[in-house]
Amino acid sequence: MCIEIFIYGIWAVTSISEIFVTISYAENNFLDMAASCWQMIWLSLASLLVVLPLGSHIGPLVLKSNYQALGLPYFNLMLYTMPLVGVISSLASFFVGQGQTKVVLISACVTNILNLLFDFIFIFGIKNVVPALGPLGAALSALL
Numbered sequence: 001m002c003i004e005i006f007i008y009g010i011w012a013v014t015s016i017s018e019i020f021v022t023i024s025y026a027e028n029n030f031l032d033m034a035a036s037c038w039q040m041i042w043l044s045l046a047s048l049l050v051v052l053p054l055g056s057h058i059g060p061l062v063l064k065s066n067y068q069a070l071g072l073p074y075f076n077l078m079l080y081t082m083p084l085v086g087v088i089s090s091l092a093s094f095f096v097g098q099g100q101t102k103v104v105l106i107s108a109c110v111t112n113i114l115n116l117l118f119d120f121i122f123i124f125g126i127k128n129v130v131p132a133l134g135p136l137g138a139a140l141s142a143l144l
Contacts, residue, residue, distance in 0.1 A: 007085050010044060010082065010089075011085050013040070014040040014086040015089050016040070017037050017094065018094075018096050018097045024097075033097070034094075037091070040090035043086065044083045044089075045083055047083045051079055070135045078142070119137070122141045
C-alpha cells in the first residue's frame with residue numbers, strides 16, 4: 001500500500017507536464033514544451049534519493065514474514081524501478097500534449113504484449129535456456 005501511494009504521487013505530479021506541453025504547443029513555443037517534460041523526468045529520477053535509502057528497510061516492515069522469501073525480491077525490484085513510472089508518465093504527457101495520442105496508444109499496446117510474453121518466459125522459464133524465476137520473473141517482465 002505504501003508503494004502505491006508513492007508511485008501514484010510521482011505519476012500524478014509528472015502528468016502535470018501535459019498541461020504545460022499543451023500550452024507551449026499552442027503558442028508554438030517548442031523549447032518550453034521540451035523543458036517542462038525534462039523537468040518532470042529529472043524530478044522522477046530525483047525520487048531515487050528517497051527510494052534507494054528506504055528500499056532495503058521498508059520491505060520487511062510491510063511484508064508478512066511468511067511472504068518475505070518470495071515477496072522481497074519482487075517488492076525491492078518494483079520499488080527501485082519506481083522512478084521509471086514518472087519518466088514514462090512524463091514522456092506520455094509530452095506526446096499527449098501535442099495531440100499525438102497514437103504514439104502513446106501504440107507504445108502501450110506493444111509494451112503490454114511484450115510484458116505478457118516476458119511473463120510466461122521469466123515466471124515459468126524455458127527448459128535449458130531461461131530458469132523459472134517465479135515472482136522475481138514477474139517483476140523483471142514488468143520492468144522490461
